[in-house]
Amino acid sequence: MSDIELSDRKKQILYQAVEDYIENASPITSGAMVQKSETALSSATLRNELNALEQMGYLKQLHTSGGRVPTTKGYRFFVNTIKDNCRADLQGLMKIKSVFEQRTINLSELIKVVAEKISEVTDYPTVVSLGGIDKLEILSIKIIPLMTNQALMLIQTPRGLLNNTLELEQSVDEQSCIDAGRVLSSKFVGMSIGQMVDSIETKHQEILAELNEYASFFEYVLQSLVNITKRYAQNGVYSKGATKLLKNPEYQNVEQAKDILKLLEDKDELKALIDDDSEDDIEFTIGEELPDERLSDCTIAKAHCKINGENIASVGIIGPKRMDYAKISGALKFIVDEFNKTDLLANADDKKGDIYD
Amino acid sequence: MSDIELSDRKKQILYQAVEDYIENASPITSGAMVQKSETALSSATLRNELNALEQMGYLKQLHTSGGRVPTTKGYRFFVNTIKDNCRADLQGLMKIKSVFEQRTINLSELIKVVAEKISEVTDYPTVVSLGGIDKLEILSIKIIPLMTNQALMLIQTPRGLLNNTLELEQSVDEQSCIDAGRVLSSKFVGMSIGQMVDSIETKHQEILAELNEYASFFEYVLQSLVNITKRYAQNGVYSKGATKLLKNPEYQNVEQAKDILKLLEDKDELKALIDDDSEDDIEFTIGEELPDERLSDCTIAKAHCKINGENIASVGIIGPKRMDYAKISGALKFIVDEFNKTDLLANADDKKGDIYD
DNA sequence: TGTTAGCACTCTTATCCTTAAAGTGCTAAC
């Protein structure tokens, strides 16, 4: 990203131009910029500069007499040099603080609240995804008898319990449950959830053979183990505010909006898009920088929320390239900080809290 | 609904007219109907009849030379006399059968599958809501110690367990948990979930006073009880295929679609709209018949899925008034029947299966 | 050398007008 080619004046003009465009959604013109007295220059000089910026690829004209619009390169410059992080009224986010302090909430609920509030404050569709369930280590597996024909299966992980109720064909006594739990533990403890699922799926027969004695029972329990993890993975994605997309003039045409609205309904796709192992706390991926062609007119803002340095959740905000970067970056910074600060969850090391639903 | 005023010929013409309009989305004209040889009559006679039907309020003209469009009364007639229930290719729904037979699935997952499949087959947004959690009777409350500082709270109901993990401030021994469960049971068993929440919220201090010994512990546990039920109620609504709405020409204008798409995001509102105690298995509510003014151009189809005569879930399909009633009614009938037939869940009386998540 | 006023040029958008097409209602004949 060598914006070195840009003189200070060009930088200032470009920054101002993009900012204006984001605000008004109408192409940048020399006249309008002079009128807002954003510069001491004349419109003619400005035109020269804008022309130069176009040559350099920061702006482009839709047609000869229609003003200019930022390119991805232009937005990229803007995002990288953004000054004013927080034009947003983040009051609404303050309420999240109290949610962090509640003891009866778990991570699944927390991500819902976070998604709702961020979407509300930023006015864009927001997705929150709990990350890395696959990578969680299995600490133990227990089966607890409940009532007749029912037992509860628990998978303990460093970040809380996964649970699922089992319906049994015949009643099982307490000792059998304890035994079954032991057998499963001896098989899977130490593996990650992902490894367990893999091994169940690939070495299915093999495992069943080893468990000979209880084979029919375990056939079903193994299936449950796989199902649990799928369910938790899917429940770990929450999206809110999809229709806010339609407020933006770029999506007045239904065809434009369709693809993205559809994406926002597909949790698996969202997860793939939002989750990653990036080091950055906050990053914007703009237009063609995105992996999916259908998103070439969008920007996705991502934030990685960490507790004790470990990625817990990813927050994604989806909007047009002309999204309000300043506001969004402010909101995301707030959330990231909040996660970092959270003492309550931070000493989760001791507590191994009920983080999952 | 006195359609007695209609001669047989008028009925036939009206039925045909509405069917055509549903299929083509373009106003009904005498010319087109003759051309499709849907009648042996001439276009002039047809015009007389259509005119009469308009006088009677079944059709209306948008403008003098623009053909006619059904009114709500017209659609109502059509729905009530619908002949051909199933023009849909319901093959896709057959897959649901196998889901019903799976033993590792619970109701929460089932409603997701149902919503997905119905939306897929009908091509309309579909909402499924698990009904009546509030009304479930509390059979017992148990607290099971898990690991240090963690316990599992279980509420047993006639339709499965509700569960929530508790994070405790200090470790609790097994006996205390059993005691706590007993105290809560003695207080709430026999009440419905709804009554319990009410009584916790209104008689909060009173209850705490009675539980004097463990007051601080129970303060938190009571809070959890309320939270659990809220969570289960919210998780009991699932909507799928919202964007399919945009396929319909009536929603090409984003403004038209906005309200409904927003509604489809709001689980509480959806629940209110879909849940009811209606006796009918399947019913259509058309346009102005709907309670919400914003929905005056929509129809909502509802189906009530029962197991052993008890309302288990409601399915709602939302679309324009010009929705494909025949296809939808076919799909909904299939699902209702499937629920009725399901032996596996039907003997839930014995099994008290893990129906909730 | 950088800046600016002025103007010609381009392209879009709005408006008006005209025309064609679609569909009805009515009338008169069958």
Added chain:
DNA sequence: GTTAGCACTTTAAGGATAAGAGTGCTAACA
């Protein structure tokens, strides 16, 4: 009771014109 025929209405589409917006370029200026 049915139908052919025609006048009437209204929309939709196309074309021409005019207005407006914004640029690029040139020439003058500090």
